[in-house]
Amino acid sequence: MRILELLLVLSCISLLVNVWFRMKISRNIRIATICFSLGIFVCQLIFEGYRWQMVFLYFLTFLLMIISFLRLKIKVRFIRVCCHFFAVLLIAVSIFLSLSFPVFNLPEVQGPYxxxxxxxxxxxxxxxxxxxxxxxxxxxxxxxxxxxxxxxxxxxxxxxxxxxxxxxxxxxxxxxxxxxxxxxxxxxxxxxxxxxxxxxxxxxxxxxxxxxxxxxxxxxxxxxxxxxxxxxxxxxxxxxxxxxxxxxxxxxxxxxxxxxxxxxxxxxxxxxxxxxxxxxxxxxxxxxxxxxxxxxxxxxxxxxxxxxxxxxxxxxxxxxxxxxxxxxxxxxxxxxxxxxxxxxxxxxxxxxxxxxxxxxxxxxxxxxxxxxxxxxxxxxxxxxxxxxxxxxxxxxxxxxxxxxxxxxxxxxxxxxxxxxxxxxxxxxxxxxxxxxxxxxxxxxxxxxxxxxxxxxxxxxxxxxxxxxxxxxxxxxxxxxxxxxxxxxx
Incomplete structure (x- = not known):
């Protein structure tokens, strides 16, 4: 994976943690996490460029930023656990697709010129x-x-x-x-x-x-x-x-x-x-x-x-x-x-x-x-x-x-x-x-x-x-x- 793609994965995970432990995380940390994720999201699209392998991660990152900002809550624990499991699954699928269909540069040449x-x-x-x-x-x-x-x-x-x-x-x-x-x-x-x-x-x-x-x-x-x-x-x-x-x-x-x-x-x-x-x-x-x-x-x-x-x-x-x-x-x-x-x-x-x-x-x-x-x-x-x-x-x-x-x-x-x-x-x-x-x-x-x-x-x-x-x-x-x-x- 490219650098900003990897950072986007980490920021998405941090957002997920933020949502799960929303009552134990301070407002400043929550806002900082959202801003960091938004910055990485925008930078990845601008500097590395969109690719379809990351579409689930794009969707999930955007959704988690909204949920975290509004501090939305799912009251039924079973549904909340299923949603978090589904989010983890989307992250895993994006990582799998990115590694299976990678953006790469051709191997470096072996000669002196x-x-x-x-x-x-x-x-x-x-x-x-x-x-x-x-x-x-x-x-x-x-x-x-x-x-x-x-x-x-x-x-x-x-x-x-x-x-x-x-x-x-x-x-x-x-x-x-x-x-x-x-x-x-x-x-x-x-x-x-x-x-x-x-x-x-x-x-x-x-x-x-x-x-x-x-x-x-x-x-x-x-x-x-x-x-x-x-x-x-x-x-x-x-x-x-x-x-x-x-x-x-x-x-x-x-x-x-x-x-x-x-x-x-x-x-x-x-x-x-x-x-x-x-x-x-x-x-x-x-x-x-x-x-x-x-x-x-x-x-x-x-x-x-x-x-x-x-x-x-x-x-x-x-x-x-x-x-x-x-x-x-x-x-x-x-x-x-x-x-x-x-x-x-x-x-x-x-x-x-x-x-x-x-x-x-x-x-x-x-x-x-x-x-x-x-x-x-x-x-x-x-x-x-x-x-x-x-x-x-x-x-x-x-x-x-x-x-x-x-x-x-x-x-x-x-x-x-x-x-x-x-x-x-x-x-x-x-x-x-x-x-x-x-x-x-x-x-x-x-x-x-x-x-x-x-x-x-x-x-x-x-x-x-x-x-x-x-x-x-x-x-x-x-x-x-x-x-x-x-x-x-």
């Missing part, structure tokens, strides 16, 4: 967007860059979600629809701050900096990979996250337009749509790489002219973005190394084998599934027909075969104990309750974020910066949750 960020809007005039409402609507991308920065003292840290009121409302509505919750439940997201400073000065460096591209999963957003991008930037990388419009929960454009998630058939028919949508994502990636060359040679004016080391480009992604990273590393000569975070591979027959460094980061359940399928120890307990089940098993065996080919070359695969699919995004920081509905695993969100970022930075430090790594070659006692996996497993 401060972080700056800048967002670009690119329009591909050569490509029609398949989701555009206009027949000739061009494909537009929002690309956010994080970089090592200096002289940030007079700047304010950027909020995670855009603060423009209209865009913020559209963001909340789009994400709420994706999550299946009322939009008001996401009101508090507007208070979350990142570690990056908008348009801060790039560090003074005579050498160019290695680049890491980040691709989100279907139905999420680049903003859910902010901690990964910030930590890469704080360690001397240029991290570039691509929003793939209509595949995100929400993407905001400079004109105020916010697109939602239109590729919903990808969730229900992965086998039938993955190749088609994969081609769109790969084209997005190619377009971004072309624009990075323009930025680096000054054709697109920015602070990054001559500062992008395009001979050392890596790519990472989550879910569909992770599978896209695998395909991009295998097929694009400009990309040197990559990471797939729990992404089911697609278009495997068209992807050549690669000897480039690649790391798979998986949840525990993936490893269990892989071992069971490879040993023919899994049975159909779903509602699939025998034909559908056999198709799925053949697909998974093909995927594992491709993964094993990568591991036999320069690949690495690790799993992190207690993780599930969304533990590889910042979503794991938003609420511990997400583990109850299966979105995340049992690992603490901050711990999961720390481990993930450590191994991501270590991998790219080795393959893009030429720095000796400490983590991805063998087990480390500081991270017992991490397990390495070989082909034989």
């Amino acid at each position: 401060k972080v700056g960020t800048q967002t670009f809007h690119f329009i591909d005039e050569k490509r029609v967007d398949p989701f555009s409402e206009s027949e000739d609507g061009k494909r537009e991308l929002i690309v956010q860059v994080w970089y090592p920065a200096e002289n940030v003292n007079k700047r304010k840290r950027q909020y995670l979600i855009p603060q423009d009121k209209e865009i913020l409302q559209k963001y909340k509505k789009a994400f709420a629809e994706s999550l299946g919750v009322p939009s008001f439940m996401l009101d508090y997201w507007k208070y979350i701050k990142s570690n990056a400073y908008e348009d801060a000065r790039l560090i003074d460096t005579k050498t160019s900096l290695p680049v890491v591209l980040i691709s989100h999963g279907g139905g999420t957003s680049r903003v859910l990979h902010t901690t990964q991008a910030e930590n890469l930037a704080s360690n001397g990388f240029i991290a570039i996250a691509i929003d793939h419009p209509y595949f995100t929960a929400a993407t905001a454009f400079p004109d105020g337009t916010v697109t939602g998630f239109k590729a919903k058939d990808a969730l229900t028919d992965f086998f039938g749509t993955s190749k088609k949508y994969g081609e769109v994502w790969m084209a997005d990636l190619q377009f971004v790489l072309d624009n990075l060359e323009k930025i680096n040679n000054g054709a697109i004016r920015s602070k990054f002219e001559g500062k992008l080391d395009l001979n050392n480009i890596g790519m990472m992604g989550h879910s569909f973005g992770g599978a896209t990273a695998f395909n991009a590393v295998a097929t694009n000569e400009r990309i040197k190394a990559g990471i797939n975070m729990d992404g089911t591979l697609y278009n495997m027959d068209s992807i050549p084998s690669s000897t480039k460094p690649f790391m798979f980061i998986q949840p525990e359940e993936f490893i269990v599934q892989k071992e069971e399928i490879e040993k023919n120890q899994v049975t159909n307990t779903s509602n699939m027909t025998e034909e559908e089940w056999n198709e799925l098993m053949n697909y998974k065996r093909k995927e594992f075969e491709v993964i094993n080919q990568s591991l036999a070359s320069r690949g690495v695969m690790i799993s992190i104990k207690g993780t599930k699919h969304y533990n590889f995004t910042d979503f794991q920081l938003f609420s511990n309750l997400l583990s109850l509905i299966g979105y995340t695993g049992s690992i603490d969100g901050k711990r999961g974020t720390e481990i993930l970022n450590k191994y991501v930075v270590d991998f790219f430090s080795i393959h893009l910066q030429g720095i000796d790594g400490r983590l991805i070659y063998k087990q480390n006692a500081n991270y017992p949750e991490v397990r390495f996996h070989s082909i034989e497993e």
Whole structure:
């Protein structure tokens, strides 16, 4: 809980005590308690801001101030006890909701540099967007860059979600629809701050900096990979996250337009749509790489002219973005190394084998599934027909075969104990309750974020910066949750 929220809880308890022992408390103490509670109530709303998790506490505080001021009395003791019990229950509920859906700032970066960020809007005039409402609507991308920065003292840290009121409302509505919750439940997201400073000065460096591209999963957003991008930037990388419009929960454009998630058939028919949508994502990636060359040679004016080391480009992604990273590393000569975070591979027959460094980061359940399928120890307990089940098993065996080919070359695969699919995004920081509905695993969100970022930075430090790594070659006692996996497993 935030400081003023905690003080509001204490003031509410003091009011409750005041009402219960009203005959034993002097008038001066009673008035002082009311004034203190009123001051905290107003200050919390002004300086920290309203959020729905505290609504019961707001109501109770206001009610108790009135009762205490008027010295109202409930004569029947049983009713009085029930009212006080109900008040305590409301306080407890507010505390529970506040802790379960906390206002938080993203974990501090682990590297030596401060972080700056800048967002670009690119329009591909050569490509029609398949989701555009206009027949000739061009494909537009929002690309956010994080970089090592200096002289940030007079700047304010950027909020995670855009603060423009209209865009913020559209963001909340789009994400709420994706999550299946009322939009008001996401009101508090507007208070979350990142570690990056908008348009801060790039560090003074005579050498160019290695680049890491980040691709989100279907139905999420680049903003859910902010901690990964910030930590890469704080360690001397240029991290570039691509929003793939209509595949995100929400993407905001400079004109105020916010697109939602239109590729919903990808969730229900992965086998039938993955190749088609994969081609769109790969084209997005190619377009971004072309624009990075323009930025680096000054054709697109920015602070990054001559500062992008395009001979050392890596790519990472989550879910569909992770599978896209695998395909991009295998097929694009400009990309040197990559990471797939729990992404089911697609278009495997068209992807050549690669000897480039690649790391798979998986949840525990993936490893269990892989071992069971490879040993023919899994049975159909779903509602699939025998034909559908056999198709799925053949697909998974093909995927594992491709993964094993990568591991036999320069690949690495690790799993992190207690993780599930969304533990590889910042979503794991938003609420511990997400583990109850299966979105995340049992690992603490901050711990999961720390481990993930450590191994991501270590991998790219080795393959893009030429720095000796400490983590991805063998087990480390500081991270017992991490397990390495070989082909034989």
